[in-house]
Amino acid sequence: xxxxxxxxxxxxxxxxxxxxxxxxxxxxxxxxxxxxxxxxxxxxxxxxxxxxxxxxxxxxxxxxxxxxxxxxxxxxxxxxxxxxxxxxxxxxxxxxxxxxxxxxxxxxxxxxxxxxxxxxxxxxxxxxxxxxxxxxxxxxxxxxxxxxxxxxxxxxxxxxxxxxxxxxxxxxxxxxxxxxxxxxxxxxxxxxxxxxxxxxxxxxxxxxxxxxxxxxxxxxxxxxxxxxxxxxxxxxxxxxxxxxxxxxxxxxxx
Amino acid sequence: xxxxxxxxxxxxxxxxxxxxxxxxxxxxxxxxxxxxxxxxxxxxxxxxxxxxxxxxxxxxxxxxxxxxxxxxxxxxxxxxxxxxxxxxxxxxxxxxxxxxxxxxxxxxxxxxxxxxxxxxxxxxxxxxxxxxxxxxxxxxxxxxxxxxxxxxxxxxxxxxxxxxxxxxxxxxxxxxxxxxxxxxxxxxxxxxxxxxxxxxxxxxxxxxxxxxxxxxxxxxxxxxxxxxxxxxxxxxxxxxxxxxxxxxxxxxxxxxxxxxxxxxxxxxxxxxxxxxxxxxxxxxxxxxxxxxxxxxxxxxxxxxx
Numbered sequence: 132x133x134x135x136x137x138x139x140x141x142x143x144x145x146x147x148x149x150x151x152x153x154x155x156x157x158x159x160x161x162x163x164x165x166x167x168x169x170x171x172x173x174x175x176x177x178x179x180x181x182x183x184x185x186x187x188x189x190x191x192x193x194x195x196x197x198x199x200x201x202x203x204x205x206x207x208x209x210x211x212x213x214x215x216x217x218x219x220x221x222x223x224x225x226x227x228x229x230x231x232x233x234x235x236x237x238x239x240x241x242x243x244x245x246x247x248x249x250x251x252x253x254x255x256x257x258x259x260x261x262x263x264x265x266x267x268x269x270x271x272x273x274x275x276x277x278x279x280x281x282x283x284x285x286x287x288x289x290x291x292x293x294x295x296x297x298x299x300x301x302x303x304x305x306x307x308x309x310x311x312x313x314x315x316x317x318x319x320x321x322x323x324x325x326x327x328x329x330x331x332x333x334x335x336x337x338x339x340x341x342x343x344x345x346x347x348x349x350x351x352x353x354x355x356x357x358x359x360x361x362x363x364x365x366x367x368x369x370x371x372x373x374x375x376x377x378x379x380x381x382x383x384x385x
Numbered sequence: 386x387x388x389x390x391x392x393x394x395x396x397x398x399x400x401x402x403x404x405x406x407x408x409x410x411x412x413x414x415x416x417x418x419x420x421x422x423x424x425x426x427x428x429x430x431x432x433x434x435x436x437x438x439x440x441x442x443x444x445x446x447x448x449x450x451x452x453x454x455x456x457x458x459x460x461x462x463x464x465x466x467x468x469x470x471x472x473x474x475x476x477x478x479x480x481x482x483x484x485x486x487x488x489x490x491x492x493x494x495x496x497x498x499x500x501x502x503x504x505x506x507x508x509x510x511x512x513x514x515x516x517x518x519x520x521x522x523x524x525x526x527x528x529x530x531x532x533x534x535x536x537x538x539x540x541x542x543x544x545x546x547x548x549x550x551x552x553x554x555x556x557x558x559x560x561x562x563x564x565x566x567x568x569x570x571x572x573x574x575x576x577x578x579x580x581x582x583x584x585x586x587x588x589x590x591x592x593x594x595x596x597x598x599x600x601x602x603x604x605x606x607x608x609x610x611x612x613x614x615x616x617x618x619x620x621x622x623x624x625x626x627x628x629x630x631x632x633x634x635x636x637x638x639x640x641x642x643x644x645x646x647x648x649x650x651x652x653x654x655x656x657x658x659x660x661x662x663x664x665x666x667x668x669x670x671x672x673x674x675x676x677x678x679x680x681x682x683x684x685x686x687x688x689x690x
Contacts (some may be wrong), residue, residue, distance in 0.1 A: 154450050167397055169387045206688040213682075218675045221493045221684070227672070232687060280683030312395035315390060317687075349391040349628070356392055356623055364619030367627050368612045371444045371634055373449025378638035 147324045149301065152180035152191060153335040155325040163346045170313040173341070175186040175237075175323050178304045190247070191341025195245045195328040197256055198308045202233025202290070202343070203319030204264065225277045232317040233290050237297025237308045241383050246331040254333065256327065258293050261290055288312045316343050392626035393437045398631045399632050406445060406636025411665070413637070414644025416650075416660045418583075421446050421578035422507065422509075424633070425499075425602035433629070435496050439486070439577030440618035440625045441633070443611040447580040448634040450608040451642045456645055457601025464552035464598045468605040471560050475610040478570020483617040486575050488530075490622070493686070499576055500671050506572075507668030510582055514661035517590070540576045552603075553594045561592060566606065573614045579607035582664055596653060635674060 155177030162173060175198050210221040238245060242257045252260045261282065266274040285291035290313065299307045301331045310323075320340055327335040345353060356363045387396045405427050413420035418651045428438035458464050489495040544558030565587050569580030584603045588594045594602070619625040650658060 166387060168389050196567040206686060208493060208686045209685050210686070211682055212679060214678075219679055219682070220497050224493055225388035226688075228499040238660045267654070277683065280681070281685050282685070282687040283681055311399075314387070315394065317394075329678070345391065349389050352627055353391040356619065356625070356627070360620040360623060361616065363627070364625060367444045367619065367625055368447055368615050369629055370631060371448035371615070371629070372608075374631075374634045374638050378454060378642055379452045379455040 135341035144249065147249045153180050153325065153327045153337060155337050155339070157323055157339055157341055160233070160343065161339045162316075162343045164314065164316070164318075164343065164362040165349065166348050168314050170316075171312060173310040173312055173323070175200070175308045175310060175325065177306055177325055177337075179327055180304060187282070194334070194361075195240060196306050197238045197242070197245065197326040197328060198255055198298060198310070199254075199324040199326070200233070200310050201231045201322050201324070202317055203231070204229040204322065205232040205317065206230075207263075207281055209280050211277070211280070225274065225280060227265075227274075227278065229259060230279065230281060232277075232285075232319075233312075233321065234258070234261050234285070235292050235294070235310050237294040237310070239298045239300075239306075242293070244314070246333075247327050248348040250331060250333070254336075256326070258286070258291060288315050290315060290317075312343065318344055388438075388493050388628065388632070390433075390626050390629050391630045392441075393433050393629060395432065397431070397433075397629070402629065402632045403636040405431070407631035407640035409445075409634075410449050410640025411647070412640075412663070413446070413454060413581075414453065414641035414646075415648035416581075416644075416656060420449065420581075421573075421576070422503065422582055422664070425577040426503070426667060426671060428629075434624075435499060436486075436490060436622060436624040437626050437629070439499065439575070440615070440622060441629050442577035443573060443614040443618065444625060444630040445633040445637050446611040447615060448607060449637045450604045450611065452580065452638050453604035453645070454601065454608050454611070456536075457604060460601070462598050463601035464550055464594070465605070466548070466551055467550045467562060467594070467598075468609075469560045470548070471602075471606040472609050473570070474563040474566025474568075475570035475573075476613055478567040478572075479574050479610055479613045479617060480570075480605075482571035482574025482622055483614065486618075487621055489575070494560040497675075500675050502572075502576055504540065504668050504672045506576075506583065507664045507671070509659050510586060510662035510667055513590075514586055514657055514681070516662055516666065518654050518657040522658065523655065533622055550594075551600050553592075555594060556591065557592065565591070566610075570610050570614075573610050574617065574650065579611050581607055582660070599615030645663075 141381055155175060158174035162171065179194055179196060205228060207230050209225050209227060211217040211223040213222045236257055242251055251257050263278065270272050282291055289311065297308055301307060320342055323339045323341055325337045326333055386399055388394050388399045402508045405424065409420040412423065424442045424445060428442065431436050436471065454463065489498050518645065531661060544560050546559050547556055548559045549556050569584055569603050572578055572580045581603050584606065585599055588599045588603065589596060615625055
């Protein structure tokens with residue numbers, strides 16, 4: 132739905148790099164998580180054409196930029212605890228599929244000032260509007276409760292964030308957004324979307340893919356653990372026994 | 386410096402992990418227990434997913450018990466016959482336990498079962514040990530030397546299929562050590578513990594083994610069971626983090642060496658009293674975690690990570 136809308140907006144605007152009066156790019160199309168990775172910044176930059184001055188009194192005609200970076204869709208088991216005989220136990224589980232595992236939105240102003248909730252919901256812009264593709268319940272109120280739990284959990288891990296003043300203007304038309312990608316960011320294909328709003332309506336949109344991947348030793352160990360689990364387990368045991376044996380050798384001499 | 390853990394999928398500071406491994410290794414060397422009952426909760430409190438904490442702790446215990454086995458082997462304080470019988474039960478227990486753990490994970494109850502299991506076990510074992518060691522200390526102070534090996538036989542001596550355990554100077558049925566090994570194997574898989582905190586008192590009070598061979602024998606049993614657990618968790622749950630294990634072990638093996646030396650300078654009753662207090666403290670901490678209203682009553686588990 133959302134992808135189709137973006138495609139539609141793109142189709143109606145000639146050229147892919149320059150969509151009407153919006154142009155944007157990424158500092159890198161690949162982020163590699165290595166052993167000393169502690170998180171890094173992805174920079175989304177671009178320019179808009181300010182054709183006319185906005186009305187100073189009403190704010191009409193003002194253009195707003197919203198940048199959304201979404202991680203790969205994930206299947207999440209969300210569980211709710213209940214107090215039973217004084218002890219907290221998981222007793223309700225709902226599975227949300229196609230929920231982005233990472234979500235970051237930056238804008239020039241608070242989102243509710245940029246566009247009505249209906250528009251934001253259609254494009255899934257903002258933490259109130261990130262939705263899974265499906266939920267294992269038909270009870271909308273319940274699904275919403277569990278969706279909010281995911282937003283809270285991801286926000287604690289800095290995997291979901293909203294930056295209402297995160298779009299930084301350098302001069303009149305150039306803008307820049309620093310998107311933090313923490314070490315816990317899931318691997319996979321991400322999309323960076325740039326929206327240009329005017330009077331609550333999307334005037335132009337651009338979507339660019341980027342990849343987050345583990346490289347080096349970590350990636351090889353991960354592959355080893357999943358592709359040849361028995362040898363991996365055995366290797367861990369041998370390493371453990373060797374280190375134990377070595378330590379008693381070293382300490383006997385000293 | 387931060388390091389990235391490929392299986393836990395998170396960055397950690399290697400010094401903190403090294404320190405945790407060292408502290409737990411020290412205690413493990415001192416008390417002759419694996420220390421998993423401390424390490425697993427510590428790792429979970431630090432933010433490591435509980436499945437990874439449980440499985441990786443097993444490999445940490447493998448290393449620290451390796452050092453322990455070597456030390457006791459040289460002193461000839463390992464009962465290999467007893468360890469063999471315990472291990473036979475242990476391997477069956479581990480296989481059953483890893484399968485049970487998989488079912489619990491799928492049902493979303495693994496964390497609760499791990500915590501509740503710890504509270505019950507640590508509370509019981511710690512309470513019994515505390516009572517026993519206090520009585521021993523009190524008896525020693527009043528001048529009556531306590532009898533470490535009572536002459537009267539308990540019900541265990543009535544069971545069939547008796548076997549001679551030369552090193553332990555015992556002639557008892559194979560069932561008690563077999564069942565004991567089985568229970569400890571299950572615990573190793575589900576809770577990420579070697580089971581020494583059950584094994585050691587059970588060997589002393591239930592099997593009535595001489596204290597001198599208890600430590601070495603429990604180290605050997607723990608070594609083999611945790612090695613099996615590591616391989617089984619790696620193949621069925623993919624939850625063993627080799628990077629985390631490596632750093633924990635480096636700290637652990639060094640800590641264990643100092644622990645063994647400190648332990649040999651302390652008296653048996655004092656050691657047991659200290660261990661009892663430690664066991665109870667961890668149990669109480671986990672009980673609080675179960676009872677206190679959580680900050681967020683919802684929890685999220687991402688599938689296929």
